[in-house]
Amino acid sequence: MICDFWFGKKIEDPKRLEKILIEAAKKSGNVPLKFSYHKFNPQGLTGVLLLKESHIAFHSWPEFGYLAIDVFNCGEKAKPERALKYLQKVLKPKKVEVLIIKRGKLK
Numbered sequence: 001m002i003c004d005f006w007f008g009k010k011i012e013d014p015k016r017l018e019k020i021l022i023e024a025a026k027k028s029g030n031v032p033l034k035f036s037y038h039k040f041n042p043q044g045l046t047g048v049l050l051l052k053e054s055h056i057a058f059h060s061w062p063e064f065g066y067l068a069i070d071v072f073n074c075g076e077k078a079k080p081e082r083a084l085k086y087l088q089k090v091l092k093p094k095k096v097e098v099l100i101i102k103r104g105k106l107k
Helices: 014-027 080-091
Strands: 002-006 032-039 045-051 054-061 066-072 095-099
Touching: 002 080, 014 032, 014 045, 014 054, 014 080, 066 080
Parallel strands: none
Antiparallel strands: 002 066, 002 095, 032 045, 045 054, 054 066
């Protein structure tokens, strides 16, 4: 899922972002492995939570009120829509655009 969030909460604290992404991963039935981030100067944050099943990526442009969030999952147990629902609840965007791409169908 490729998600655009507009005019929601601003996240500038990497530890807070890590907690949010870990909880989103757990809610979607995924196993979090490792978090990595970069904080921009004077503002903005990018981060990725590596999952056993793939990743959740986050990139913010606070000056525009914009967040780009990608939820990339594989496996039949993964429920990325649950991660999206949780992220919307926590980040409270006023506008959301979502594109769902099904990749690499093996069956």
